[in-house]
Amino acid sequence: MLRALIVDDEYPARMELRYQLSQFPDVEVIGEATNAREAMALINALDYDVIFLDVQMPGMTGIELAKSLKGRPVMPKVVFVTAYENYAVSAFEIPATDYLLKPIEAERLGETIQRLREAKEAAAGEARPEASEGAERPAGASKPQLTFLMCEKDDKQIPLPLNEIVYIFSEGYNVYVQTYSERYLTRHTLQELTERLPSSQFFRSHRSYLVNIYQVKEISPYFNGAYILKLKDKEHSEVIVSRSNVKRMKQLFSMG
Structure with missing residues:
Protein backbone atom coordinates (compact mmCIF):
# COMPACT_ATOMS: atom_id res chain seq x y z
CA MET A 1 0.00 0.00 0.00
CA LEU A 2 1.02 3.59 -0.67
CA ARG A 3 0.39 5.44 2.60
CA ALA A 4 -0.67 8.99 1.80
CA LEU A 5 -1.01 12.30 3.66
CA ILE A 6 -3.12 15.13 2.21
CA VAL A 7 -2.16 18.68 3.20
CA ASP A 8 -4.50 21.45 2.04
CA ASP A 9 -6.14 24.32 3.92
CA GLU A 10 -9.38 23.95 1.92
CA TYR A 11 -11.76 21.22 3.10
CA PRO A 12 -13.48 20.67 -0.30
CA ALA A 13 -10.08 20.22 -1.95
CA ARG A 14 -9.06 17.59 0.62
CA MET A 15 -12.33 15.70 0.22
CA GLU A 16 -12.10 15.75 -3.57
CA LEU A 17 -8.54 14.43 -3.56
CA ARG A 18 -9.42 11.79 -0.96
CA TYR A 19 -12.25 10.61 -3.22
CA GLN A 20 -10.00 10.51 -6.29
CA LEU A 21 -7.34 8.54 -4.42
CA SER A 22 -9.96 6.07 -3.18
CA GLN A 23 -10.25 4.85 -6.79
CA PHE A 24 -6.78 3.29 -6.44
CA PRO A 25 -6.98 0.13 -4.30
CA ASP A 26 -3.30 0.30 -3.34
CA VAL A 27 -3.47 3.88 -2.01
CA GLU A 28 -4.53 4.49 1.59
CA VAL A 29 -5.07 8.03 2.88
CA ILE A 30 -4.14 7.79 6.55
CA GLY A 31 -3.82 11.46 7.40
CA GLU A 32 -5.06 14.96 6.58
CA ALA A 33 -3.73 18.34 7.65
CA THR A 34 -4.88 21.90 7.07
CA ASN A 35 -1.47 23.58 7.43
CA ALA A 36 2.25 22.89 7.69
CA ARG A 37 2.26 22.73 11.50
CA GLU A 38 -0.38 19.99 11.57
CA ALA A 39 1.35 18.20 8.72
CA MET A 40 4.68 18.14 10.55
CA ALA A 41 3.06 16.64 13.65
CA LEU A 42 1.60 13.85 11.51
CA ILE A 43 4.87 13.28 9.65
CA ASN A 44 6.72 12.97 12.96
CA ALA A 45 4.15 10.44 14.19
CA LEU A 46 3.93 8.15 11.15
CA ASP A 47 5.86 7.11 8.08
CA TYR A 48 4.17 8.15 4.84
CA ASP A 49 5.07 7.05 1.34
CA VAL A 50 3.73 10.24 -0.23
CA ILE A 51 2.50 13.70 0.78
CA PHE A 52 0.00 15.42 -1.53
CA LEU A 53 0.88 18.99 -0.67
CA ASP A 54 -0.86 22.27 -1.47
CA VAL A 55 1.50 25.16 -2.18
CA GLN A 56 -0.33 28.22 -0.89
CA MET A 57 -1.39 27.81 2.76
CA PRO A 58 -1.55 30.13 5.77
CA GLY A 59 1.81 30.41 7.51
CA MET A 60 4.46 28.13 6.06
CA THR A 61 3.93 27.37 2.38
CA GLY A 62 4.00 23.89 0.91
CA ILE A 63 7.35 24.63 -0.74
CA GLU A 64 8.84 25.65 2.62
CA LEU A 65 7.42 22.56 4.33
CA ALA A 66 8.89 20.25 1.68
CA LYS A 67 12.31 21.90 2.03
CA SER A 68 12.18 21.41 5.81
CA LEU A 69 11.79 17.65 5.31
CA LYS A 70 15.15 17.27 3.58
CA GLY A 71 17.64 15.14 5.44
CA ARG A 72 15.07 13.07 7.30
CA PRO A 73 15.94 9.34 7.68
CA VAL A 74 12.67 8.44 5.97
CA MET A 75 11.83 11.04 3.33
CA PRO A 76 8.31 10.71 1.88
CA LYS A 77 7.74 11.50 -1.78
CA VAL A 78 6.16 14.91 -2.37
CA VAL A 79 3.45 15.60 -4.93
CA PHE A 80 2.43 19.24 -5.12
CA VAL A 81 -1.25 19.91 -5.82
CA THR A 82 -2.05 23.51 -6.69
CA ALA A 83 -4.07 25.77 -8.95
CA TYR A 84 -0.97 27.77 -9.91
CA GLU A 85 1.58 26.82 -12.58
CA ASN A 86 4.25 29.32 -11.55
CA TYR A 87 5.57 27.25 -8.61
CA ALA A 88 6.63 24.29 -10.76
CA VAL A 89 10.30 25.27 -11.04
CA SER A 90 10.64 25.68 -7.25
CA ALA A 91 8.80 22.40 -6.72
CA PHE A 92 11.13 20.34 -8.87
CA GLU A 93 14.20 21.90 -7.26
CA ILE A 94 13.24 20.14 -3.99
CA PRO A 95 12.81 17.67 -5.84
CA ALA A 96 9.14 16.77 -6.07
CA THR A 97 7.87 13.52 -7.58
CA ASP A 98 5.14 15.34 -9.46
CA TYR A 99 3.25 18.62 -9.80
CA LEU A 100 -0.53 18.39 -10.29
CA LEU A 101 -2.76 21.28 -11.30
CA LYS A 102 -6.27 21.64 -9.88
CA PRO A 103 -8.76 20.43 -10.93
CA ILE A 104 -6.90 17.13 -11.16
CA GLU A 105 -7.65 14.96 -14.16
CA ALA A 106 -8.14 11.26 -13.36
CA GLU A 107 -5.73 10.12 -16.08
CA ARG A 108 -3.05 12.54 -14.88
CA LEU A 109 -3.44 11.34 -11.27
CA GLY A 110 -3.13 7.77 -12.50
CA GLU A 111 0.26 8.62 -14.02
CA THR A 112 1.39 10.05 -10.69
CA ILE A 113 0.31 6.96 -8.76
CA GLN A 114 2.15 4.71 -11.22
CA ARG A 115 5.29 6.81 -10.76
CA LEU A 116 4.97 6.44 -6.98
CA ARG A 117 4.49 2.67 -7.30
CA GLU A 118 7.63 2.35 -9.39
CA ALA A 119 9.64 4.44 -6.92
CA LYS A 120 8.50 2.27 -4.00
CA GLU A 121 9.31 -0.94 -5.87
CA ALA A 122 12.76 0.39 -6.73
CA ALA A 123 13.42 1.30 -3.09
CA ALA A 124 12.30 -2.17 -1.98
CA GLY A 125 14.64 -3.75 -4.54
CA GLU A 126 17.59 -1.77 -3.19
CA ALA A 127 16.81 -2.93 0.36
CA ARG A 128 16.62 -6.66 -0.48
CA PRO A 129 20.38 -7.31 -0.89
CA GLU A 130 20.94 -6.24 2.73
CA ALA A 131 18.50 -8.87 3.91
CA SER A 132 20.10 -11.56 1.73
CA GLU A 133 23.52 -10.80 3.22
CA GLY A 134 22.29 -12.03 6.58
CA ALA A 135 21.53 -8.72 8.24
CA GLU A 136 18.90 -9.41 10.86
CA ARG A 137 15.90 -7.12 11.01
CA PRO A 138 13.87 -6.84 14.19
CA ALA A 139 10.33 -8.09 13.99
CA GLY A 140 7.98 -5.35 12.84
CA ALA A 141 10.84 -3.10 11.72
CA SER A 142 8.82 -1.92 8.74
CA LYS A 143 6.07 -0.75 11.11
CA PRO A 144 7.60 1.02 14.11
CA GLN A 145 5.62 1.06 17.33
CA LEU A 146 3.49 4.12 17.98
CA THR A 147 4.35 6.32 20.93
Whole structure:
Protein backbone atom coordinates (compact mmCIF):
# COMPACT_ATOMS: atom_id res chain seq x y z
CA MET A 1 0.00 0.00 0.00
CA LEU A 2 1.02 3.59 -0.67
CA ARG A 3 0.39 5.44 2.60
CA ALA A 4 -0.67 8.99 1.80
CA LEU A 5 -1.01 12.30 3.66
CA ILE A 6 -3.12 15.13 2.21
CA VAL A 7 -2.16 18.68 3.20
CA ASP A 8 -4.50 21.45 2.04
CA ASP A 9 -6.14 24.32 3.92
CA GLU A 10 -9.38 23.95 1.92
CA TYR A 11 -11.76 21.22 3.10
CA PRO A 12 -13.48 20.67 -0.30
CA ALA A 13 -10.08 20.22 -1.95
CA ARG A 14 -9.06 17.59 0.62
CA MET A 15 -12.33 15.70 0.22
CA GLU A 16 -12.10 15.75 -3.57
CA LEU A 17 -8.54 14.43 -3.56
CA ARG A 18 -9.42 11.79 -0.96
CA TYR A 19 -12.25 10.61 -3.22
CA GLN A 20 -10.00 10.51 -6.29
CA LEU A 21 -7.34 8.54 -4.42
CA SER A 22 -9.96 6.07 -3.18
CA GLN A 23 -10.25 4.85 -6.79
CA PHE A 24 -6.78 3.29 -6.44
CA PRO A 25 -6.98 0.13 -4.30
CA ASP A 26 -3.30 0.30 -3.34
CA VAL A 27 -3.47 3.88 -2.01
CA GLU A 28 -4.53 4.49 1.59
CA VAL A 29 -5.07 8.03 2.88
CA ILE A 30 -4.14 7.79 6.55
CA GLY A 31 -3.82 11.46 7.40
CA GLU A 32 -5.06 14.96 6.58
CA ALA A 33 -3.73 18.34 7.65
CA THR A 34 -4.88 21.90 7.07
CA ASN A 35 -1.47 23.58 7.43
CA ALA A 36 2.25 22.89 7.69
CA ARG A 37 2.26 22.73 11.50
CA GLU A 38 -0.38 19.99 11.57
CA ALA A 39 1.35 18.20 8.72
CA MET A 40 4.68 18.14 10.55
CA ALA A 41 3.06 16.64 13.65
CA LEU A 42 1.60 13.85 11.51
CA ILE A 43 4.87 13.28 9.65
CA ASN A 44 6.72 12.97 12.96
CA ALA A 45 4.15 10.44 14.19
CA LEU A 46 3.93 8.15 11.15
CA ASP A 47 5.86 7.11 8.08
CA TYR A 48 4.17 8.15 4.84
CA ASP A 49 5.07 7.05 1.34
CA VAL A 50 3.73 10.24 -0.23
CA ILE A 51 2.50 13.70 0.78
CA PHE A 52 0.00 15.42 -1.53
CA LEU A 53 0.88 18.99 -0.67
CA ASP A 54 -0.86 22.27 -1.47
CA VAL A 55 1.50 25.16 -2.18
CA GLN A 56 -0.33 28.22 -0.89
CA MET A 57 -1.39 27.81 2.76
CA PRO A 58 -1.55 30.13 5.77
CA GLY A 59 1.81 30.41 7.51
CA MET A 60 4.46 28.13 6.06
CA THR A 61 3.93 27.37 2.38
CA GLY A 62 4.00 23.89 0.91
CA ILE A 63 7.35 24.63 -0.74
CA GLU A 64 8.84 25.65 2.62
CA LEU A 65 7.42 22.56 4.33
CA ALA A 66 8.89 20.25 1.68
CA LYS A 67 12.31 21.90 2.03
CA SER A 68 12.18 21.41 5.81
CA LEU A 69 11.79 17.65 5.31
CA LYS A 70 15.15 17.27 3.58
CA GLY A 71 17.64 15.14 5.44
CA ARG A 72 15.07 13.07 7.30
CA PRO A 73 15.94 9.34 7.68
CA VAL A 74 12.67 8.44 5.97
CA MET A 75 11.83 11.04 3.33
CA PRO A 76 8.31 10.71 1.88
CA LYS A 77 7.74 11.50 -1.78
CA VAL A 78 6.16 14.91 -2.37
CA VAL A 79 3.45 15.60 -4.93
CA PHE A 80 2.43 19.24 -5.12
CA VAL A 81 -1.25 19.91 -5.82
CA THR A 82 -2.05 23.51 -6.69
CA ALA A 83 -4.07 25.77 -8.95
CA TYR A 84 -0.97 27.77 -9.91
CA GLU A 85 1.58 26.82 -12.58
CA ASN A 86 4.25 29.32 -11.55
CA TYR A 87 5.57 27.25 -8.61
CA ALA A 88 6.63 24.29 -10.76
CA VAL A 89 10.30 25.27 -11.04
CA SER A 90 10.64 25.68 -7.25
CA ALA A 91 8.80 22.40 -6.72
CA PHE A 92 11.13 20.34 -8.87
CA GLU A 93 14.20 21.90 -7.26
CA ILE A 94 13.24 20.14 -3.99
CA PRO A 95 12.81 17.67 -5.84
CA ALA A 96 9.14 16.77 -6.07
CA THR A 97 7.87 13.52 -7.58
CA ASP A 98 5.14 15.34 -9.46
CA TYR A 99 3.25 18.62 -9.80
CA LEU A 100 -0.53 18.39 -10.29
CA LEU A 101 -2.76 21.28 -11.30
CA LYS A 102 -6.27 21.64 -9.88
CA PRO A 103 -8.76 20.43 -10.93
CA ILE A 104 -6.90 17.13 -11.16
CA GLU A 105 -7.65 14.96 -14.16
CA ALA A 106 -8.14 11.26 -13.36
CA GLU A 107 -5.73 10.12 -16.08
CA ARG A 108 -3.05 12.54 -14.88
CA LEU A 109 -3.44 11.34 -11.27
CA GLY A 110 -3.13 7.77 -12.50
CA GLU A 111 0.26 8.62 -14.02
CA THR A 112 1.39 10.05 -10.69
CA ILE A 113 0.31 6.96 -8.76
CA GLN A 114 2.15 4.71 -11.22
CA ARG A 115 5.29 6.81 -10.76
CA LEU A 116 4.97 6.44 -6.98
CA ARG A 117 4.49 2.67 -7.30
CA GLU A 118 7.63 2.35 -9.39
CA ALA A 119 9.64 4.44 -6.92
CA LYS A 120 8.50 2.27 -4.00
CA GLU A 121 9.31 -0.94 -5.87
CA ALA A 122 12.76 0.39 -6.73
CA ALA A 123 13.42 1.30 -3.09
CA ALA A 124 12.30 -2.17 -1.98
CA GLY A 125 14.64 -3.75 -4.54
CA GLU A 126 17.59 -1.77 -3.19
CA ALA A 127 16.81 -2.93 0.36
CA ARG A 128 16.62 -6.66 -0.48
CA PRO A 129 20.38 -7.31 -0.89
CA GLU A 130 20.94 -6.24 2.73
CA ALA A 131 18.50 -8.87 3.91
CA SER A 132 20.10 -11.56 1.73
CA GLU A 133 23.52 -10.80 3.22
CA GLY A 134 22.29 -12.03 6.58
CA ALA A 135 21.53 -8.72 8.24
CA GLU A 136 18.90 -9.41 10.86
CA ARG A 137 15.90 -7.12 11.01
CA PRO A 138 13.87 -6.84 14.19
CA ALA A 139 10.33 -8.09 13.99
CA GLY A 140 7.98 -5.35 12.84
CA ALA A 141 10.84 -3.10 11.72
CA SER A 142 8.82 -1.92 8.74
CA LYS A 143 6.07 -0.75 11.11
CA PRO A 144 7.60 1.02 14.11
CA GLN A 145 5.62 1.06 17.33
CA LEU A 146 3.49 4.12 17.98
CA THR A 147 4.35 6.32 20.93
CA PHE A 148 1.11 8.26 20.68
CA LEU A 149 -1.93 7.98 18.42
CA MET A 150 -3.02 10.68 15.96
CA CYS A 151 -6.80 11.11 16.03
CA GLU A 152 -9.33 13.53 14.59
CA LYS A 153 -12.24 15.50 16.01
CA ASP A 154 -14.07 18.56 14.66
CA ASP A 155 -11.60 18.75 11.74
CA LYS A 156 -8.66 18.97 14.18
CA GLN A 157 -5.72 16.60 14.59
CA ILE A 158 -5.34 15.28 18.15
CA PRO A 159 -2.07 13.59 19.27
CA LEU A 160 -3.34 11.22 21.96
CA PRO A 161 -1.00 9.71 24.60
CA LEU A 162 -1.41 5.94 24.77
CA ASN A 163 -2.19 5.85 28.49
CA GLU A 164 -5.31 7.99 27.89
CA ILE A 165 -6.81 5.39 25.56
CA VAL A 166 -9.41 3.16 27.20
CA TYR A 167 -10.30 1.11 24.13
CA ILE A 168 -10.41 1.25 20.34
CA PHE A 169 -13.18 -0.19 18.20
CA SER A 170 -14.27 -0.49 14.60
CA GLU A 171 -17.74 0.42 13.39
CA GLY A 172 -18.46 0.01 9.71
CA TYR A 173 -15.52 1.50 7.80
CA ASN A 174 -14.42 3.72 10.70
CA VAL A 175 -12.16 3.14 13.70
CA TYR A 176 -12.80 5.10 16.91
CA VAL A 177 -10.70 5.74 20.00
CA GLN A 178 -12.42 6.08 23.39
CA THR A 179 -10.80 7.95 26.27
CA TYR A 180 -12.36 8.57 29.70
CA SER A 181 -14.92 11.04 28.33
CA GLU A 182 -14.14 11.65 24.63
CA ARG A 183 -14.39 9.69 21.39
CA TYR A 184 -12.12 10.35 18.41
CA LEU A 185 -11.77 9.08 14.86
CA THR A 186 -8.47 7.60 13.70
CA ARG A 187 -7.35 6.83 10.15
CA HIS A 188 -5.48 3.70 11.24
CA THR A 189 -7.08 0.31 10.71
CA LEU A 190 -7.71 -1.87 13.74
CA GLN A 191 -5.28 -4.47 12.40
CA GLU A 192 -2.55 -1.86 11.98
CA LEU A 193 -3.07 -0.65 15.55
CA THR A 194 -2.93 -4.23 16.81
CA GLU A 195 0.50 -4.54 15.19
CA ARG A 196 1.87 -1.12 16.16
CA LEU A 197 0.62 -0.55 19.72
CA PRO A 198 2.54 -2.24 22.58
CA SER A 199 1.23 -5.81 22.92
CA SER A 200 1.99 -5.71 26.65
CA GLN A 201 -0.56 -2.89 27.04
CA PHE A 202 -3.15 -3.33 24.27
CA PHE A 203 -5.13 -6.53 23.90
CA ARG A 204 -7.26 -7.56 20.90
CA SER A 205 -10.23 -8.91 22.84
CA HIS A 206 -12.47 -9.32 19.79
CA ARG A 207 -12.19 -8.72 16.05
CA SER A 208 -13.81 -5.29 16.62
CA TYR A 209 -12.11 -4.25 19.88
CA LEU A 210 -8.63 -3.38 21.12
CA VAL A 211 -8.44 -2.75 24.88
CA ASN A 212 -5.90 -0.99 27.11
CA ILE A 213 -5.45 -3.60 29.87
CA TYR A 214 -4.64 -0.87 32.41
CA GLN A 215 -8.13 0.55 31.86
CA VAL A 216 -9.95 -2.68 32.82
CA LYS A 217 -12.03 -2.39 35.99
CA GLU A 218 -13.73 -5.82 36.15
CA ILE A 219 -13.59 -9.18 34.36
CA SER A 220 -16.72 -11.33 34.30
CA PRO A 221 -17.60 -14.69 32.68
CA TYR A 222 -20.07 -14.49 29.81
CA PHE A 223 -21.85 -17.07 27.64
CA ASN A 224 -20.15 -20.04 25.96
CA GLY A 225 -16.72 -19.45 27.44
CA ALA A 226 -16.50 -15.75 26.52
CA TYR A 227 -15.82 -12.96 29.02
CA ILE A 228 -16.88 -9.34 29.53
CA LEU A 229 -14.46 -6.55 30.43
CA LYS A 230 -15.91 -3.56 32.28
CA LEU A 231 -13.75 -0.52 31.58
CA LYS A 232 -12.81 2.68 33.41
CA ASP A 233 -14.26 5.24 31.01
CA LYS A 234 -17.04 7.57 32.12
CA GLU A 235 -19.77 5.26 30.77
CA HIS A 236 -18.20 2.09 32.23
CA SER A 237 -18.27 0.49 28.81
CA GLU A 238 -18.39 -3.28 28.51
CA VAL A 239 -16.33 -5.08 25.87
CA ILE A 240 -16.55 -8.76 25.00
CA VAL A 241 -13.60 -11.13 24.99
CA SER A 242 -14.25 -13.80 22.37
CA ARG A 243 -13.52 -17.42 23.26
CA SER A 244 -10.49 -17.53 20.97
CA ASN A 245 -8.88 -14.64 22.91
CA VAL A 246 -9.60 -15.82 26.46
CA LYS A 247 -6.28 -17.64 26.80
CA ARG A 248 -4.34 -14.49 25.95
CA MET A 249 -6.46 -12.46 28.38
CA LYS A 250 -5.70 -14.87 31.21
CA GLN A 251 -2.00 -14.63 30.43
CA LEU A 252 -2.06 -10.83 30.51
CA PHE A 253 -3.91 -10.69 33.82
CA SER A 254 -2.10 -13.71 35.35
CA MET A 255 -5.39 -15.53 35.83
CA GLY A 256 -5.08 -19.16 36.86
